[in-house]
Amino acid sequence: MIALKNSLGSDFVERVRAFFSESGPLSKAKNFEFRPQQQEMAAAVANALEEERHLVIEAGTGVGKSLAYLTPAVLWAIEEHKKAIVSTHTINLQEQLLYKDIPILKKILPVEFEAALVKGRQNYICPRRLERALQQANELFTGPEQNELNRLAEWARTTRDGSLSDLSIEPDPKVWIQVCSEAHICTQKTCGQDSRCFYQQARKRLLGADVLVINHTLLFILLISPEAQEERESGFIFPNDFLILDEAHTVERVASRQVGIGISQYGLRSIIQRLYNARTRKGLFTVTRDAEGVRLAAELVDGAEKFFATVESKCDFKKGREFRVRDADLVPDTITSRLTALQARVSEVVKRADDEFLKAELQEYSRRIRDAR
Template sequence: MKSAANHIELIFSEEGKLSHLPNYEFRPQQREMAEAVTSALEGRSHLILEAPTGVGKSLAYLVPAILHAVKEKRKAIVSTHTKNLQEQLYRKDIEIARSLVGHDFYAVIFKGRKNYLCTTRLRNALRQQRQLFDTGEAGELLRIQEWSQVTRDGDVENLPFTPSQSVWQQVCSEIGTCSSMVCGPHCFFQKAKRQAREATVVIMNHALFFTLFAMQDAEEYFLFKDDFVIFDEAQTLESVAGLGIGKSISRAQVLFAVHRLYNPKTKKGLLAKHRSKHHKELCAQAERATNAFFEEVQMAVRALSEKSTTLRIRTPRFVSETLSRPLQQLRSAVREVEDDEKSKVAKDELVAAKRLIGEAEMLVEEFLEQSDSALTYWVELSSGRFQNVHLNTAPTSVADSIAPKLFKKGTSVIMTSATLSVNGSLAYFQQRLGAYDARTLILDTPFDYQKQMRLVLGKAVPPPDNPAFEAAIPEWIYGSIARSRGKALVLFTSSYLLRKVAESLRGRLESEGIRLLVQDGRTSRHALLGEFKNDIHSVLFGLDSFWMGVDVPGEALEHVIITRLPFAVPDHPLIESRMELIARQNGNAFMDYTLPEAVLKFRQGVGRLIRSKTDTGMITILDSRILSKQYGRTFLLSIPRCPIELLGPDGGAFQAEMEEVADI
């Protein structure tokens, strides 16, 4: 049998199997990455690997993962941040890998249970539809029943309409009512679970991985026996892991749990046909108590901070605990009904409803107690017709909370992304996750940035903290757009500034035949990106979500304009508490957290431009702090070296050298 190293050579060498694929070009960085992944898997060690755009990292980790999993009878978990990458891996890259490895294997995408239709719960809902649903909802239920007879996977994403939450929550898989003992082999979630157990490769998202990981007690594996995990898009791990292992409860969730039993307004629910008025009154009482409690939370937040919709809570019992007793009384009453219920169907649903009430009661109590000093507690208020209120907790230090369990001995965690390093080092990423024992590797870029990219720096632009910045920036953006005749992605850090500049420039741009696309909430991100790709005479103004995950090769995107360096405002409770923790440990919150986070986001933004070896274009930075502040050097040295131009007061550009610029 060939060794793993021989397999990698046969596939990734200049004359290997990959070289016979259409449009393939040999990349030594891809082979180096495949060798590093193979070595980590064989040695059951951990690896952090930065693979710049164009390396072909998906195949460089998939092929070694499949070869190792098949040979050693192990399971490969591949976790991504975005749905787009999951789909690309499953529909394209897995099939290419299959043609290369010479082994048969099985791969699946696995999602959270609430994405799947449970056929047992569907049958239960159909039997109880008169007491659970109004006419419109009953119509949706029948459409779901028809779909259940033709769908292959029962995934709500493939449902030909968007069901209301009140209906889908009654038929999706749920702990307690959907299990291998209760459901037969035709239940879609049980089928998906079985397929994941049998698969060689399981693809999922980071959020699901860490949610399941937090529930897993076994020390010798992550989610499946003898598994290993590869995190692609690993730059998001700290934020996603923190929320995944944290907890949240909202007004809407508590009301759903109550209304599942009985909704006083619609007179629907599991107890709708129950003769006792007492139980229905307890539901009404719990509903009133829920609204009163969360309104008190909302008023307390408004009193502490008039404008902010997110507030850190530092004081236990900052509002009165008025919710536990009504929920306890309701739970006790449900237990009585459950004991008397003869129908197993109704009994199972009552047990599940009682569990939800109990969970809500426990989460509210834990939030008010604030008994765990390692957690950050905060409230979020949502706007809109129904003002929801969320109580959230998450670990202040992800490294302290997950590192011992995640980076265990005897298995492998492989983390990769195009942007993980700061100033040529992966130490910051290691420290934030606590991955101190992981080997680190930064691959060279396959692109020739000296020929493909220019960097233009707005030396004469007023800095963002200067009152003149807001008035001046529209003209500087207009001049920059004119230099490339459109074809530009303009990245903002403030929705206010984005709207103001869009209002100021829309008429001028459109009079010159340049269509302005704006991320203003009216059009989805996906639709905006599609229009931008298809119209080479357009400009796109984007916020946070456009700094990463945007792939527009070719002439539609030849210019990325960064309006200001992406420093996060420390107004989110988690950011605030993490900075306080650094200060308590005698660190420098700006140098040790704020700056590295901004550099990584900056690198993501710059990375939107060059997506292939044939792409060319320019990056314009309109934040003059990159030249005037000492930390600007860290930003400049974290992106590929390329020709540099400086913008003078008249908007004219003149050439400069990196050494000269970095010393300004």
């Protein structure tokens, strides 16, 4: 806990303090109850913003924490031309901020401001990838998957924002992953001026907002993502932003999970099978008619299954879902050389490809195979 000064004095701080007073603007809100702890918290947040320093606050239930940090954050963002980023752990709190607290402040604060929810790019359908998937449907999808693809195409023509939240029925993950926005394919350079691109249009709205609400997981994904850093320019997760972490007791756990390196049996299999799925005989190697790539991908899936089965046999999960590995040579490494060979094959196919969009797709999977290695 950071100790707070007994007296917090500037004009900005006093304006925030007055807002929460018994006769201040907030007193006109429905069900208002004067809470001295809420007033002091708001003044402390205002002071920390003004002095550009960190602040840690622990407050009990019923204090009114959300309004206490939102009010000075909105005012500071508007007056200093900055962007307030509020990160939460739960969807419930995000909904409270967006549909309860922020609407209250829009009615009461003496300034106009815009707030928006930040969603990960894979929540958005990519019109360019959808168009390409429809063209290559026979090589990429089974019959039922093609039906799902056609359903998504029909939805894409009428959707308001192109995100999963606008879909009435959750899509087949195997189809959605082939048509959603991808970092190295849907970029500011390639899609920034395309009015059809739902993700880039959403990003423009975010850049124009004063307050962004985000979850901890996506926050740390953006913080460590090189491609996201390239698009930042003057703000939207620094350098001209300031950050408020609500439900901060969960941050350490979320950060360690996102900042660390992870690989899963399902994730690796998914990457390989997007190049070639031996069961369905579909994939990008089918599109490119590359027999060697087909062979390498099919063999690697079987090899990966055996590798993870060996790992599981060496781990004791009787005490829980986690097992700490203390020996670097827990099992023989039987897949790195195969991953290297598959990555090299993808690179060869990229060199022969004339289609720039297909190249971008293949290069994306090449990067993922490299990361898995």
